[in-house]
Structure formats: structure tokens, C-alpha cells
């Protein structure tokens with residue numbers, strides 16, 4: 343048996359105001375579990391993305407979270423859950439003016455290859471991206487694979 347208090351866990355750098363590694367703290371072996379809190383405009387993800395081998399479920403605890411999906415835009419309200427298959431593209435966004443709290447569960451824990459797409463101004467289109475830490479480790483940046491431009495910076 344393992345038990346944790348989510349408020350006491352580390353807060354990971356990234357696109358969400360709060361991202362806590364619940365599964366890592368509990369020692370989950372076959373799934374990833376993460377707790378998020380999103381300010382207006384924030385996302386659980388670095389961009390429109392798919393995990394090669396991992397299915398994901400998001401359970402919205404408070405607020406309403408919008409998702410861009412392959413089936414169009416979907417709103418997921420508190421008390422609702424959404425599932426994405428391995429290889430299926432999605433990106434959440436808090437389009438509300440309130441805070442959103444959401445639990446994300448992905449299995450297996452090893453998500454496989456990440457395909458990440460973001461709008462690149464230099465290329466004028468949505469392109470493949472990589473996520474890299476800055477030299478001082480104070481931020482994560484998304485970089486266009488086509489042209490090398492930085493398309494986002496997350497602390």
C-alpha cells in the first residue's frame with residue numbers, strides 16, 4: 343500500500359500551473375497518473391500531440407476543459423471523463439475564465455514515441471516539435487524540428 347497527499351508532491355515545470363507526479367510518488371508500474379491545475383489559457387500538454395503506445399484518460403474534477411481532437415473540439419466538464427487511444431492526437435486548453443483541476447491517467451507508463459505539433463511562425467504552419475530544457479534548466483522550450491525556431495517557453 344502506498345498513499346500520498348497530492349498537495350505535498352513536487353510541481354513539475356511545463357504548460358500547466360500545477361502538474362504533480364502522483365503515479366511516480368505512488369510507484370505505479372503500469373500507468374502514469376498526474377494531477378493538474380490550469381489557469382485560464384493553459385494546457386496539460388506542450389502542443390497537439392499523440393503518444394505512440396499510450397492511451398490516456400482525463401477526469402475533470404473542477405471546471406470545464408476544452409480539447410482539440412481528431413473529431414473536432416470537445417468540452418469536458420467537471421464530473422466527465424474523456425479517453426484518447428494510443429496514437430490519437432489531442433490538446434487540452436482551459437478556455438474558461440476559472441481554474442481547472444484535472445486528473446490524467448496514461449497506460450502503459452512508457453508512452454512510446456511522442457509526436458508533438460505546434461504552430462511555427464517562421465515556417466508558417468504547424469510543424470513537428472521537440473521539447474528541450476534551457477541551458478540553465480530554468481525552463482522548457484519547444485523547438486521547431488524544421489527550422490530550429492523556439493515556439494514556446496514553459497516555466
Ligand SMILES: [Zn+2]
Pocket residue numbers: 462463464465466469486487488489490491
Ligand atoms: Zn519552423
